[in-house]
Each structure stands twice: as C-alpha cells, then as structure tokens.
Amino acid sequence: MTGVSTITVSRAFRHPEKVSEDLRRRIQQAADDIGYVRNRAASALASNRSMNIAVLVPSLSNSVFVETVTGIEKVFREHGYQMLMGVNHYSAEEEEALVRAYLAFAPDGMLLTGFNHRDSTRRLLEQAGIPIVHMMELSDREGAYSVGFSQEAAAQAMTEHLLSRGRQRIAFVASQLDPRTLARNRGYRDAIIRAGLYESHRELLVPDQSSVALGAVLLKRLLEQAPDTDAIFFCNDDLAQGALFECLRQGIAVPNRLAVAGFNDLAISECTVPSLTTIKTPRYEVGVEAARMLLALIEGETVPRKVIDLGFQLRAREST
Amino acid sequence: MTGVSTITVSRAFRHPEKVSEDLRRRIQQAADDIGYVRNRAASALASNRSMNIAVLVPSLSNSVFVETVTGIEKVFREHGYQMLMGVNHYSAEEEEALVRAYLAFAPDGMLLTGFNHRDSTRRLLEQAGIPIVHMMELSDREGAYSVGFSQEAAAQAMTEHLLSRGRQRIAFVASQLDPRTLARNRGYRDAIIRAGLYESHRELLVPDQSSVALGAVLLKRLLEQAPDTDAIFFCNDDLAQGALFECLRQGIAVPNRLAVAGFNDLAISECTVPSLTTIKTPRYEVGVEAARMLLALIEGETVPRKVIDLGFQLRAREST
DNA sequence: ATAAAAAATGATAGCGCTGTCATTGCCATT
DNA sequence: AATGGCAATGACAGCGCTATCATTTTTTAT
Numbered sequence: 001m002t003g004v005s006t007i008t009v010s011r012a013f014r015h016p017e018k019v020s021e022d023l024r025r026r027i028q029q030a031a032d033d034i035g036y037v038r039n040r041a042a043s044a045l046a047s048n049r050s051m052n053i054a055v056l057v058p059s060l061s062n063s064v065f066v067e068t069v070t071g072i073e074k075v076f077r078e079h080g081y082q083m084l085m086g087v088n089h090y091s092a093e094e095e096e097a098l099v100r101a102y103l104a105f106a107p108d109g110m111l112l113t114g115f116n117h118r119d120s121t122r123r124l125l126e127q128a129g130i131p132i133v134h135m136m137e138l139s140d141r142e143g144a145y146s147v148g149f150s151q152e153a154a155a156q157a158m159t160e161h162l163l164s165r166g167r168q169r170i171a172f173v174a175s176q177l178d179p180r181t182l183a184r185n186r187g188y189r190d191a192i193i194r195a196g197l198y199e200s201h202r203e204l205l206v207p208d209q210s211s212v213a214l215g216a217v218l219l220k221r222l223l224e225q226a227p228d229t230d231a232i233f234f235c236n237d238d239l240a241q242g243a244l245f246e247c248l249r250q251g252i253a254v255p256n257r258l259a260v261a262g263f264n265d266l267a268i269s270e271c272t273v274p275s276l277t278t279i280k281t282p283r284y285e286v287g288v289e290a291a292r293m294l295l296a297l298i299e300g301e302t303v304p305r306k307v308i309d310l311g312f313q314l315r316a317r318e319s320t
Numbered sequence: 321m322t323g324v325s326t327i328t329v330s331r332a333f334r335h336p337e338k339v340s341e342d343l344r345r346r347i348q349q350a351a352d353d354i355g356y357v358r359n360r361a362a363s364a365l366a367s368n369r370s371m372n373i374a375v376l377v378p379s380l381s382n383s384v385f386v387e388t389v390t391g392i393e394k395v396f397r398e399h400g401y402q403m404l405m406g407v408n409h410y411s412a413e414e415e416e417a418l419v420r421a422y423l424a425f426a427p428d429g430m431l432l433t434g435f436n437h438r439d440s441t442r443r444l445l446e447q448a449g450i451p452i453v454h455m456m457e458l459s460d461r462e463g464a465y466s467v468g469f470s471q472e473a474a475a476q477a478m479t480e481h482l483l484s485r486g487r488q489r490i491a492f493v494a495s496q497l498d499p500r501t502l503a504r505n506r507g508y509r510d511a512i513i514r515a516g517l518y519e520s521h522r523e524l525l526v527p528d529q530s531s532v533a534l535g536a537v538l539l540k541r542l543l544e545q546a547p548d549t550d551a552i553f554f555c556n557d558d559l560a561q562g563a564l565f566e567c568l569r570q571g572i573a574v575p576n577r578l579a580v581a582g583f584n585d586l587a588i589s590e591c592t593v594p595s596l597t598t599i600k601t602p603r604y605e606v607g608v609e610a611a612r613m614l615l616a617l618i619e620g621e622t623v624p625r626k627v628i629d630l631g632f633q634l635r636a637r638e639s640t
Numbered sequence: 641a642t643a644a645a646a647a648a649t650g651a652t653a654g655c656g657c658t659g660t661c662a663t664t665g666c667c668a669t670t
Numbered sequence: 671a672a673t674g675g676c677a678a679t680g681a682c683a684g685c686g687c688t689a690t691c692a693t694t695t696t697t698t699a700t
Contacts, residue, residue, distance in 0.1 A: 005650050010688055020648065035447030037423040041361035041370065042686035045655045050361065060386045069380075073407075082421060085405060087393075101402060103357040127355030212588045241588070248568075248593040268532045268561070268588075273568040325680050330658055340678065362656035365685045 013038055040082070044106060051081050053294065054102035055111045058090045058178065062238060064264055064283055065113070068135065071287025072111060079295060081108070088113075090178045096121040103128050109294045111135055115144070116179045131297035135290045136180060139307045145297065147290040147308045151180045154279045154312040155187025158233055158261055161277070163195055165320050167231035167259055171202035173218050173243075174235035176210045181235045184263060188233055202226050210235075215242020216249075230258060231320070237262035237269045237278055244272050244319065259320040265313075274318030282310040333358055360402070364426060371401050373614065374422035375431045378410045378498065382530075382558060384584055384603055385433070388455065391607025392431060399615060401428070408433075410498045416441040423448050429614045431455055435464070436499045451617035455610045456500060459627045465617065467610040467628045471500045474599045474632040475507025478553055478581055481597070483515055485640055487551035487579055491522035493538050493563075494555035496530045501555045504583060508553055522546045530555075535562020536569075551579035551640070557586045557598055564592050564639065579640040585633075594638030602630040 004027060012019045012027040019027075030036075044050035055072055057065040069085055076083050084105055086098040095112075099121050102110070109131045117125075125132055134146040162170050172188040174181050185205065192198045204222045208214055218239060222232060234240035240262030247254045254260050254274055262269060265280035289308055296303050324347060332339045332347040339347075350356070364370035375392055377385040389405055396403050404425060406418040415432075419441050422430070429451045437445075445452055452465065459466040482490050492508040494501050505525065512518045524542045528534055535558060542552060554560035560582030567574045574580050574594055582589060585600035609628050616623050 006686085007651080007688070008649060010686095011649085014688075018648075023648085035444050037420060037444075037448070039365075039426055039686055040424040041364040041426060042655090043688070044361040045359075045365060045657085046686075046688040048655070048689095060380055060389075061383060063381060066380045066386075070407075082425075087390075100357060104360040105402075106359055106361060124355050124357075128357070212591045216591060242591055245591050245593050271532045271536060271562055271565050273565050326656085327658070327681080328679060330656095331679085334658075338678075343678085359656055362685090363658070365687085366656075366658040368658095368685070 050106040050108055052084055052105045052107040053081050053109045053111065053291075053298075054099075054105065054107040055083055055085045056088055056095060056098055056102075057085065057113050058088055060087055062236075062264075063266055064281070067283040068287035068290075071284040072291040073287075075288055075291035075295065081295075090176060092116055092118050092121070096124070099124055109133070109298045111290055111294060114179050115140060115146075131294060133290045133294045133297070135286050137183070138309055143306075145293055145303065145306050147286050147293060147310065149282060149286075149310050149312050151183035152187035152190070154263070154281070155184035155233070156191040157187075157312070157314050158263070158277075158279055159188045159191035161314055161316060162231045162233060162259060162261060162320060163191070163197075165231070165255075165259060168197060169199070169202065169226070169229050170197065170231040170233060171204065171222055171226060171229045172233050172235070173204045173222055173239060175206045175208050175214055175218065175239060176235075177205060177207055184235050199226075202229060210238045212238050212242040212245070215239035215244075216246035217242075219243040219246045231261070232258065233261045233263075235263055237264045237266045237276060240276055240278070240319075241266075241268065241272060244274070244276065248273075255318065255320050261320055265315055270315075270317065272319075277317045277320040278315050280313040280315050282312065285310050330358075370426040370428055372404055372422075372425045372427040373401050373429045373431065373611075373618075374419075374425065374427040375403055375405045376408055376415060376418055376422075377405065377433050378408055380407055382556075382584075383586055384601070387603040388607035388610075391604040392611040393607075395608055395611035395615065401615075410496060412436055412438045412441065416444070419444055429453070429618045431610055431614060434499050435460060435466075451614060453610045453614040453617070455606050457503070458629055463626075465613055465623070465626050467606050467613060467630065469602060469606075469630050469632050470507075471503035472507035472510065474583070474601070475504035475553070476511040477507075477632070477634050478583070478597075478599055479508045479511035481634055481636060482551045482553060482579060482581060482640060483511070483517075485551070485575075485579060488517060489519070489522065489546070489549050490517065490551040490553060491524065491542055491546060491549045492553050492555070493524045493542055493559060495526045495528050495534055495538065495559060496555075497525060497527055504555050519546070522549060530558045532558050532562040532565070535559035535564075536566035537562075539563040539566045549578065551575075551581070553581045553583075555583055557582035557584045557589045557596060560596055560598070560639075561586075561588065561592060564594070564596065568593075575638065575640050581640055585635055590635075590637065592639075597637045597640040598635050600633040600635050602632065605630050 009027055012024045016024055053076055060066055073083050084102055088095040088098055096118050111133050113135050114137050115134055136148040138148050139146040240260055243260055252258055262276050262278040265278045269276040269278050293303055329347055332344045336344055380386055393403050404422055408415040408418055416438050431453050433455050434457050435454055454466040456468040458468050560580055563580055572578055582596050582598040585598045589596040589598050613623055
C-alpha cells in the first residue's frame with residue numbers, strides 16, 4: 001500500500017540501518033496508521049531465531065523470585081528478547097510440563113531455578129540444544145552454567161552469628177523442603193555440629209508450603225518439643241515473621257528470651273518490631289547476571305566463568 | 321522415520337481422535353524418543369490460532385495480582401492456551417509497549433487490568449480485533465467486558481465500618497495513585513461526607529510506590545498534620561501493616577487510641593499484632609472469571625453478562 | 641565523463657506446521 | 671458380488687515473515 005515490497009518492510013523493522021531514512025519513516029507511518037504489528041511466529045519461523053527466552057521459577061508468592069524475574073526482564077528487554085515466565089510450584093513434575101510447553105516456543109535459551117530436575121527433563125533440554133543457565137544454587141555438576149550463591153555458606157554464617165551472640169541452644173525450623181531449604185539445613189548443621197551444640201530435637205522440618213501463619217504454628221510446636229531453645233533460625237523470612245508475631249502475642253521477649261532469624265531479607269523484615277535479622281540474598285543481581293550469561297551463550301560469546309557466586313550479606317538487626 | 325506423513329503426526333497431536341489408537345501410540349513413542357516438541361510458531365501461522373493469551377498486570381510485588389494470574393493460568397491451561405504475562409508498573413505508557421509486544425504473539429485474546437489505557441493503546445487493540453476483558457474495575461464504558469468489584473463501594477463499606485465503631489475523625493491515606501486507589505478515595509469521601517465528617521487535612525495522598533516502610537512514614541506524617549485522628553483507612557494492606565509496626569514502636573495503642581484499616585486482605589494481615597481489619601478482595605476469583613469470560617468470547621460463545629461484579633468482604637479484626 | 645564501489649530495493653524460496661480436499665482400504669448393506 | 675458409507679491416511683498449498691542472492695540506483699574515484 002505504500003508501494004514497497006514486503007521484504008523492505010521487514011528490513012525497515014529488523015535492520016533499520018539498511019533502509020533509507022525517508023523510506024523507513026514512511027513505512028513506520030503506514031504501520032502506525034493501520035496498527036500493524038510484526039508477527040513473531042512468522043518471524044521466528046523464517047529466521048530460525050524466536051527471540052524468546054523461557055524462565056522457570058518455583059513461585060511468585062513472596063517477592064524473592066519476583067525480583068529475580070525483574071532483573072532478568074530488564075536485561076533481555078534491552079536486547080530485544082521476550083521473556084516467557086512459568087511457575088512450577090517447587091515441583092519437578094510441573095517443571096517438566098513447563099519445559100515442554102516453553103520448548104514449543106522454540107526459545108533461544110532457558111533459565112531454570114536450581115538443579116533439581118527430572119532425568120527426562122534434562123534429556124528434553126539436551127535434545128533442544130539450547131543454552132541453559134541455572135539460578136540460585138551453584139553448580140554441582142560438570143558443564144552446567146549457574147549464577148547464585150552458596151545456600152550452605154549463608155546458613156552457616158547465620159548460625160555462627162547466633163553463636164557469636166552467645167546462644168547455645170539454637171534451633172532450625174524449615175518448611176517447603178526444596179533443595180535450597182535443605183542446603184540451608186546442612187549449613188546450619190555443619191556450624192552447629194562444629195560448635196558441639198547439635199541436638200536433633202531442635203530441628204523442625206515440615207513439607208508444608210511456607211507462610212507467615214505457618215511460622216506461628218511452627219514456633220509453638222518447636223517450643224513444645226524444645227522449650228529451652230534460646231534462638232531459632234527459620235529457613236525464610238515468612239516463617240520468621242510469623243514467629244515474631246506469635247512471640248508478641250505470647251509475650252515472649254525477642255531477642256532477650258528468644259532470638260529469631262530469617263533468610264532472604266524481604267522488604268518487610270526491616271520494618272517488623274523487632275526488626276528481623278536475616279540473610280540478604282542477591283535476588284535481583286542473580287536475575288541480571290544469569291540473564292547476561294545466557295545472552296552471551298546465545299550470541300555465541302565465550303563466558304569467562306561458568307559459575308558465578310554473588311555471595312550474600314548478613315543483616316544483623318534487633319531480633320538477635 | 322516412523323514411516324508416517326507429517327500431516328498425520330500433526331493430527332496425532334491436534335486431533336488425536338482422528339488417528340488410530342495404534343498409530344497414535346507409535347507417533348507418541350517416536351516423539352518422546354527424539355524429544356520432539358511441536359513448534360507453536362509454525363502451528364500458529366498455519367492454523368491462524370496462536371493459542372496464546374496475553375495478560376497485563378500492574379505489579380507482582382505483593383500477592384494481589386499473583387493470585388489473579390494464578391486463577392487465570394489455571395483456567396487457560398485446562399483449555400490448552402498458553403498465558404503470556406506482562407507487568408506494566410502502573411504505567412499506561414509501559415502498558416502500550418507491552419500491548420505491542422504481546423500483539424506480536426498474535427494472541428487470541430487479552431486480559432487487561434483496569435480501564436486506564438492510552439487512546440493509542442485502545443486503537444491498537446481495536447485494530448487487532450481480538451476480544452479483551454478488563455479486570456478489577458467494573459466497566460465505565462459501552463461495550464467493554466469486565467470482571468471485578470466496585471472499589472468505591474468497598475471503600476465506602478470500610479469507612480462506614482469505622483464510623484460504626486464510633487470513630488469521628490477518620491483519615492484516608494494512600495500512595496501509588498492508580499485509578500483503583502483513587503476510586504477507593506472517592507468511596508471514602510462519599511461515606512465521610514455523608515456522615516458530615518469530612519475534613520480535608522485528614523486525607524494524605526502521595527504518588528510514591530506503596531511499601532510497608534512507606535506506611536510507617538505516612539502514619540507519622542498524617543499524625544503531624546492531624547494529631548487527633550482516631551482512625552486511619554489505608555488504601556492497601558502494605559501501608560496499613562507499616563503503620564501497625566510504627567504504632568507498636570511508638571506505643572500508640574491500636575485500636576484504642578487509633579484504629580487502623582487496610583485493603584486487600586493479604587495473607588499476613590490476619591497474623592499481625594493486632595490483626596488487621598481489611599477488605600477481602602476476590603483476586604483469585606477475578607482471575608478465574610475473567611479467564612472464563614475471555615475464553616467464551618474467543619470461542620464465539622455468547623456471554624450472558626458483560627460485567628461481572630464479584631463483590632468483596634469486610635474482615636473486621638482486632639485493629640478496629 | 642566513465643568505471644568501480646557502495647547503498648538501496650526487490651524476487652524468490654522456504655521456515656514447520658495445518659486446513660482442505662483427495663485417496664485408500666475396510667465394513668455393512670443390498 | 672456390487673455398492674455405498676465411513677474411517678484412516680496422504681498430497682498440497684500457504685500462513686507471514688526473512689535469508690540469500692539479484693538487480694537497480696546512487697555515490698565516489700579517476
């Protein structure tokens with residue numbers, strides 16, 4: 001309708017520098033007028049590049065992965081890629097279904113959370129032949145790309161912090177026993193055994209999904225089975241917050257009678273009364289760096305390090 | 321390789337009932353072996369049905385829209401559609417960019433949050449000629465499909481609740497002034513004016529993004545400009561929670577000296593001390609119903625009602 | 641003014657699938 | 671045995687775009 005061939009229109013959008021200024025403007029104008037939007041499906045088919053990347057996270061219920069995804073989006077959007085996000089609810093089975101679903105979009109790469117995949121999922125990914133980067137945990141296997149931090153080291157650091165505050169009877173309470181939670185449990189154990197203070201009845205691990213309400217429940221349960229506990233390390237801030245509220249209700253003095261610590265440093269954790277000691281995890285940064293690494297792999301660039309450890313920070317606050 | 325034509329493979333996946341049991345199994349087997357996944361781009365192109373639907377929400381930072389999206393996903397997944405989600409950060413400009421980006425996926429329908437779109441966005445959507453359903457607010461214009469509840473009515477109900485508790489100097493505090501927040505403000509005003517108790521200095525509206533930390537700040541600011549306030553209605557639970565913490569810190573007795581109310585009923589709101597009076601919004605249900613409505617429109621079925629009001633519930637708790 | 645190089649535009653084929661119509665083979669009915 | 675009907679399978683074209691190579695136009699160098 002502008003008297004231009006289709007290929008020129010295509011070029012005006014994909015390689016604007018190859019089309020004369022004037023013509024490009026006319027094409028743009030015409031496109032705006034009729035509300036033309038390039039069809040990605042056709043583009044992907046013809047160019048063999050979908051410009052899609054798939055991202056799988058376990059949950060969006062607290063802000064942890066929302067921030068990661070925000071970082072990912074930022075990087076990819078800048079480079080013209082479209083991010084497709086799926087939530088697997090901490091289930092390797094759901095993950096496989098999602099991998100299948102997103103592979104159908106012929107993504108140029110994929111970001112996965114952790115390393116807890118089914119063998120069949122791994123096979124699917126291999127056959128797809130696209131680059132994969134794993135987030136949050138650090139690689140435990142040859143050849144895998146990953147960006148994250150050591151969950152164990154962070155949990156060790158927190159346990160040592162509680163020890164340094166003079167606590168002797170430190171409990172560990174966890175729910176939703178995904179691999180990262182279990183790694184935190186190992187970190188706690190390492191530190192507490194090294195201090196010669198390990199007592200199995202101070203560990204409380206339940207499979208239920210984490211929530212603030214569950215934190216209150218688990219606090220009560222733990223104090224029943226180990227009443228003389230003087231510090232509790234919760235595997236995440238949600239549980240710790242619930243415990244903090246329950247202490248307030250029951251008149252348990254925090255930190256005097258009982259120290260409480262969490263993990264993740266959610267925004268609310270510095271607002272609670274008392275404010276919550278926790279581990280600040282580099283969630284946003286993990287997203288950004290993982291996206292950059294994947295981008296490099298997609299573009300065929302060499303990646304200097306296959307494993308990027310972004311560390312963590314201990315935020316010591318009023319609750320300990 | 322199974323000695324079957326491509327069209328038969330296609331049929332085995334799309335219309336399994338049209339392929340013999342035996343052959344279908346063999347095709348499935350072969351597909352699993354080589355990790356074959358159907359290419360949606362090609363499928364969409366050939367069939368003129370992408371089986372994509374695009375969903376635009378303002379934020380994922382608190383669980384409000386996460387729950388809505390969960391409901392949407394559930395419905396669409398059951399029907400074989402893939403949901404593509406975008407976050408517009410309460411910006412009509414970002415929304416337009418997202419509409420463009422997702423229109424490129426040739427979605428069969430789109431779900432938008434609210435009615436606050438640019439004219440150019442509206443034009444794009446019209447030209448795309450796909451069904452659109454709006455969520456959270458109820459339609460204010462001819463022909464628009466919407467699923468939600470009356471933000472104004474809910475805010476009125478909350479204000480009347482505070483009045484019924486004998487409060488006379490009720491403040492309204494809001495941030496992130498999106499259309500729904502402003503509708504809540506109108507609801508508050510209506511009720512408070514009707515009670516003859518409107519005083520402009522008890523309204524505090526700031527454009528900043530909502531957060532728990534901001535709740536504490538705004539509480540302080542409000543109490544400076546209107547120290548004798550005996551109840552505060554916050555436009556959302558995040559702010560109200562921050563205020564609750566600040567009251568705890570300052571020793572302000574809630575609800576005796578000051579009643580505090582929120583909006584949304586986040587999971588944490590019934591755990592706080594004191595527990596938070598708030599409006600339970602049908603977030604998940606909005607997602608489910610909006611998805612069903614859109615599905616009906618896509619399939620060309622008649623939709624009984626263009627506007628579905630799912631109501632709300634007042635949760636009176638300790639904080640009032 | 642002319643040749644050579646560079647820039648701008650076009651023609652063609654084909655990406656992987658599916659809608660449509662055609663063909664084959666089988667069974668039931670007469 | 672012949673016919674019609676139906677289920678199962680296949681051939682072919684084309685969805686909207688872009689990679690590639692071909693052609694035309696413009697610019698630069700001589």
